[in-house]
Amino acid sequence: xxxxxxxxxxxxxxxxxxxxxxxxxxxxxxxxxxxxxxxxxxxxxxxxxxxxxxxxxxxxxxxxxxxxxxxxxxxxxxxxxxxxxxxxxxxxxxxxxxxxxxxxxxxxxxxxxxxxxxxxxxxxxxxxxxxxxxxxxxxxxxxxxxxxxxxxxxxxxxxxxxxxxxxxxxxxxxxxxxxxxxxxxxxxxxxxxxxxxxxxxxxxxxxxxxxxxxxxxxxxxxxxxxxxxxxxxxxxxxxxxxxxxxxxxxxxxxxxxxxxxxxxxxxxxxxxxxxxxxxxxxxxxxxxxxx
Amino acid sequence: xxxxxxxxxxxxxxxxxxxxxxxxxxxxxxxxxxxxxxxxxxxxxxxxxxxxxxxxxxxxxxxxxxxxxxxxxxxxxxxxxxxxxxxxxxxxxxxxxxxxxxxxxxxxxxxxxxxxxxxxxxxxxxxxxxxxxxxxxxxxxxxxxxxxxxxxxxxxxxxxxxxxxxxxxxxxxxxxxxxxxxxxxxxxxxxxxxxxxxxxxxxxxxxxxxxxxxxxxxxxxxxxxxxxxxxxxxxxxxxxxxxxxxxxxxxxxxxxxxxxxxxxxxxxxxxxxxxxxxxxxxxxxxxxxxxxxxxxxxxxxxxxxxxxxxxxxxxxxxxxxxxxxxxxxxxxxxxxxxxxxxxxxxxxx
Numbered sequence: 001x002x003x004x005x006x007x008x009x010x011x012x013x014x015x016x017x018x019x020x021x022x023x024x025x026x027x028x029x030x031x032x033x034x035x036x037x038x039x040x041x042x043x044x045x046x047x048x049x050x051x052x053x054x055x056x057x058x059x060x061x062x063x064x065x066x067x068x069x070x071x072x073x074x075x076x077x078x079x080x081x082x083x084x085x086x087x088x089x090x091x092x093x094x095x096x097x098x099x100x101x102x103x104x105x106x107x108x109x110x111x112x113x114x115x116x117x118x119x120x121x122x123x124x125x126x127x128x129x130x131x132x133x134x135x136x137x138x139x140x141x142x143x144x145x146x147x148x149x150x151x152x153x154x155x156x157x158x159x160x161x162x163x164x165x166x167x168x169x170x171x172x173x174x175x176x177x178x179x180x181x182x183x184x185x186x187x188x189x190x191x192x193x194x195x196x197x198x199x200x201x202x203x204x205x206x207x208x209x210x211x212x213x214x215x216x217x218x219x220x221x222x223x224x225x226x227x228x229x230x231x232x233x234x235x236x237x238x239x240x241x242x243x244x245x246x247x248x249x250x251x252x253x254x255x256x257x258x259x260x261x262x263x264x265x266x267x268x269x270x271x272x273x274x275x276x277x278x279x280x281x282x283x284x285x286x287x288x289x290x291x
Numbered sequence: 292x293x294x295x296x297x298x299x300x301x302x303x304x305x306x307x308x309x310x311x312x313x314x315x316x317x318x319x320x321x322x323x324x325x326x327x328x329x330x331x332x333x334x335x336x337x338x339x340x341x342x343x344x345x346x347x348x349x350x351x352x353x354x355x356x357x358x359x360x361x362x363x364x365x366x367x368x369x370x371x372x373x374x375x376x377x378x379x380x381x382x383x384x385x386x387x388x389x390x391x392x393x394x395x396x397x398x399x400x401x402x403x404x405x406x407x408x409x410x411x412x413x414x415x416x417x418x419x420x421x422x423x424x425x426x427x428x429x430x431x432x433x434x435x436x437x438x439x440x441x442x443x444x445x446x447x448x449x450x451x452x453x454x455x456x457x458x459x460x461x462x463x464x465x466x467x468x469x470x471x472x473x474x475x476x477x478x479x480x481x482x483x484x485x486x487x488x489x490x491x492x493x494x495x496x497x498x499x500x501x502x503x504x505x506x507x508x509x510x511x512x513x514x515x516x517x518x519x520x521x522x523x524x525x526x527x528x529x530x531x532x533x534x535x536x537x538x539x540x541x542x543x544x545x546x547x548x549x550x551x552x553x554x555x556x557x558x559x560x561x562x563x564x565x566x567x568x569x570x571x572x573x574x575x576x577x578x579x580x581x582x583x584x585x586x587x588x589x590x591x592x593x594x595x596x597x598x599x600x601x602x603x604x605x606x607x608x609x610x611x612x613x614x615x616x617x618x619x620x621x622x623x624x625x626x627x628x629x630x631x632x633x634x635x636x637x638x639x640x
Binding site for chain 1 (some may be wrong): 338368370374398399400401403406407409410413414415416417419420427428432433473477480481
């Protein structure tokens with residue numbers, strides 16, 4: 001066996017499983033999970049949590065420092081930063097989730113095909129993957145986004161396409177290591193056609209690895225979205241996004257540092273949490289880990 | 292494998308078997324050859340293997356690691372990777388050559404007419420599905436029955452392979468079951484569609500000795516109740532003695548001796564078989580030490596000319612530089628050795 005098989009856990013047994021026990025013992029991973037859950041909660045219930053309309057400009061309160069009225073201060077057009085951060089979570093989270101969904105939808109089938117069919121199909125898909133992975137992630141994503149035109153949808157599409165090779169390579173590698181497993185051979189020996197073996201017998205067994213990759217790629221995608229919004233290629237004004245908030249903040253760094261501080265901290269915290277969660281999941285799923 | 296008068300040709304059995312298709316033979320393999328093409332070398336894993344499996348009988352295939360046992364069985368089911376393995380010869384099943392039918396036809400045979408059980412019960416079940424699902428899947432694949440009906444049949448199969456409280460067990464995942472239980476599930480899966488041929492590749496090797504006996508006993512029972520013919524691949528002569536009717540002994544990709552269990556165990560005619568039997572520990576006679584066969588299996592990228600066992604053989608003569616044919620010793624008992632019958636050489640040894 002090239003790699004220890006990961007035991008599949010039915011949902012009903014999740015909280016009694018070894019994976020959960022190992023995960024819950026890792027403090028950093030639990031911290032990551034909690035922050036991610038908070039961000040999700042905030043994004044979903046943004047209208048109820050934000051004290052102000054994130055786009056409402058209050059010209060009498062421009063660049064106000066944090067106060068009881070404006071908890072985190074206001075920006076250059078008098079918009080409440082806290083409210084914008086709360087609504088900005090939607091853009092960031094959506095960018096993360098939707099772009100990674102695109103990457104999974106494209107990457108997993110291509111990876112399965114490359115691993116299972118082999119030969120020329122594998123050759124073409126793998127060379128294409130190598131070529132894309134040879135280009136830095138952000139540069140490639142920005143190139144795609146610039147080509148597609150500036151909008152949040154296009155940014156998500158660009159990030160999704162750029163992240164696709166990550167999933168192709170992961171899936172292909174996992175398929176190659178699982179293909180020689182006896183249960184895969186056994187599935188063929190009872191007369192299952194290749195596509196059925198791939199979808200029913202291999203795919204469910206690589207879900208843990210895919211989950212880990214998904215979590216970590218969401219972090220990358222959030223950074224990419226913030227970077228693109230910062231450059232004006234992502235979320236368009238007046239809709240809030242953490243990246244575009246940083247962009248407008250850079251002109252006022254010396255006299256209104258809070259404008260840059262909060263979105264920067266939130267991006268850092270969210271990305272860190274997704275990474276901690278991903279690392280925690282990887283260690284929890286890996287039977288060789290020490291905990 | 293009855294060659295009535297062995298001609299000097301290298302594969303005399305092939306033709307004879309082809310002529311005798313109606314004597315209850317379910318599966319006839321003629322002159323099977325499997326080569327794996329590497330980057331620079333070609334490895335001949337199976338070189339001219341022929342055997343016949345008869346209805347309701349079990350055939351033991353014995354040999355050490357790398358002798359081509361497993362590759363032969365995977366070749367029968369056409370489960371070898373098509374891009375690297377070159378297969379030639381004839382595999383006759385139900386009047387057709389399995390090597391010339393389409394992949395779709397082959398898929399309809401797998402698990403339905405010919406099934407296989409694997410060596411490692413710990414890894415040959417899918418960890419993501421309940422065992423009942425996995426048995427039912429085979430039934431659904433080959434029988435036009437409803438899901439509920441397939442489930443009922445799957446539970447019945449689990450009962451047949453003597454899994455206690457099969458209704459409960461069917462809803463469990465492989466990791467909830469012991470090794471012996473999992474091997475029973477594998478057998479249930481393989482027998483779910485009442486195949487004519489069951490290929491068991493080292494079915495007991497990974498199990499405790501007590502469980503081994505239970506599994507062999509189970510196979511024996513199923514053979515007599517369902518009439519399924521069994522090919523039992525093993526390196527364990529004890530298993531063969533217990534569970535088989537006929538035996539072929541393989542060495543370096545070739546069949547070196549073939550006959551009934553009694554013939555092989557009472558009058559082994561190939562020096563390799565003699566060596567294998569000599570290396571078997573026994574309690575009923577005094578032995579100071581076990582006899583090991585000196586040397587190692589030849590490199591199959593460059594198999595030696597002539598007899599492949601010659602380099603390790605205590606009875607080697609000059610003639611062994613020529614390739615020996617399968618020579619008949621007794622009716623139904625053949626050996627690939629120039630010096631057969633070996634009884635006459637007793638003084639020499």
